[in-house]
Amino acid sequence: MLLDSLNRPARDLRISVTDRCNFRCTYCMPFETYEWIEKGEILSFEEIARLARIFIPLGVEKIRLTGGEPLLRRDLERLVEQLSSLPGLQDISLTTNGSLLAEKAAALRSAGLRRLNVSVDTLDPAKFKQMTGRGDLARVLNGLFTAKSLGFDPIKINAVIERGVNDDEILDLVEFARTNGFAIRFIEYMDVGNANNWQTSKMVSKREILDIIRSRYPLQLKGRGHGSAPAVDYALPDGEADLGVIASVTEPFCFSCTRVRITADGKLVTCLFSERGHDLKALLRGGAGDDEISRVICSVWMRREDRYSEQRLEAMQSDGGYKPKDRKKLEMISLGG
């Protein structure tokens, strides 16, 4: 099995299908400085499917489609269909802002998609518009309920919690998930990309999030799914919702990180906080065979040493402190979450 320098397999492949997004969330989108990827540089569905086929024998079991906003990519269900038929692939999921979900859910479901992650950071329509730059909460909720009626399972709500912005809504979000049968993941606010002016003081820790939830609901620890999932899961007493917290800042989990990413323009990226990617598109379009591409992927992965979040915590606990601007990272809009 392919392992990196810290003995981690490449099990989860996250594929960004576009860097375009119809929202302008402040923690993700560097809209003043970002240069959009040219259309001709975006991988075709056939190129993506070919890469997926090459990755599976190397150990990839799951694929998550991301963006930007993946549902902006026209006919995305065609890609889902191609990926669904790949032998050896155990799971395909999609992360979306939900704004186009109501229109696209049926076609995606018919193509073989079963699992969804939908970002909902607030249940207040005015705050939602402000946090996303332009989003309409009613459309997103309509998308969630449409997907549920079509049988998508699980549907996970992702909520990034930022102090002074939406930390007063943690219990409301749990209640919404519980009463409507959605899973919910709270995510510690992170310093993704270069544009979000992240400060430690804006981050609400896992411990604080759990304290707030426990003020109303007793929680039972379940642990990390498969031992390597980003979220630590908890059971609510009535078992009506699945609840997890992704504590990338205060309890980093790089030691078990099996995530490998491909950007919309075909760069292989080995960490959410990487400074650069490795160009696979040039190989795909330059006539390289599958074996050659596989060898390049292996050589990148075998040299992988990424443990950014662990290093961030070490720096936060040191005298010098952590300086997010010290390292220029790839933007999350081009990588997906």
Ligand code: SF4
């Ligand atoms: S910081 Fe990088 S290596 Fe660590 S968990 Fe996140 S993506 Fe994986």
